[in-house]
Amino acid sequence: MPRMICLIRKDIMLVYRYMWLVLIYAFVFSGFIQSNNSTLLYGLLPGLVLILGIGSDARLPNQQFLVTLPVKRSYLVLSKYASSLIFLVSSIAICIILNVATDMIDFGTVRIDLPFVLGTLISMILFISLYLPLYYWLGVRGTQFLNIAMMLIIMVGNGAVTALLSSDDMAAPLGWLSSHALASGALLASATVLALVISYLISVSIFRKKDL
Numbered sequence: 001m002p003r004m005i006c007l008i009r010k011d012i013m014l015v016y017r018y019m020w021l022v023l024i025y026a027f028v029f030s031g032f033i034q035s036n037n038s039t040l041l042y043g044l045l046p047g048l049v050l051i052l053g054i055g056s057d058a059r060l061p062n063q064q065f066l067v068t069l070p071v072k073r074s075y076l077v078l079s080k081y082a083s084s085l086i087f088l089v090s091s092i093a094i095c096i097i098l099n100v101a102t103d104m105i106d107f108g109t110v111r112i113d114l115p116f117v118l119g120t121l122i123s124m125i126l127f128i129s130l131y132l133p134l135y136y137w138l139g140v141r142g143t144q145f146l147n148i149a150m151m152l153i154i155m156v157g158n159g160a161v162t163a164l165l166s167s168d169d170m171a172a173p174l175g176w177l178s179s180h181a182l183a184s185g186a187l188l189a190s191a192t193v194l195a196l197v198i199s200y201l202i203s204v205s206i207f208r209k210k211d212l
Helices: 002-016 019-028 038-058 062-066 073-106 114-165 168-179 181-208
Strands: none
Touching: 002 019, 002 038, 002 073, 019 038, 019 073, 038 073, 038 114, 073 114, 073 181, 114 181
């Protein structure tokens, strides 16, 4: 456990260097500047924080140093997944705090769109499940292009999903999910956890074969 804490702390310190950029982005796309901000704030900020945290580690010779330590590579990969989930929860918390603050100032009430928050959490966990195996597969050089591609995917995919959910064709499926909240919630949670576990196993398999 102390080793895990040290590895996570390393990743947090890397993101801390770019905290000014995260705060500027969060403020610009908050309700203090824009009236309709939820999509750009919730959709892009978590992805930005994740890419900053993981991508910053790739630009430094950290992996080459870490594999020389008496720590299993599977443990190093696990710490990266743990750091990513911490970044995700923290960035969503920033989004919620900003939205609550703007609602209190503008309307005097607190409004939290729980389905939207949960949707962001699930979609970003799936993003982690896709991003990290590619991160270990492509290596340091490929990660630079991966980060650009992933930000574009987040921007395009965010708008596409928003448009899809607001379309009339999705009214019936969304209504069914609402009427079967417990079953649909359990199904989504199970699928998300399964995707994360499979992603971790793939990342470990790739990283063990890496010659660093």
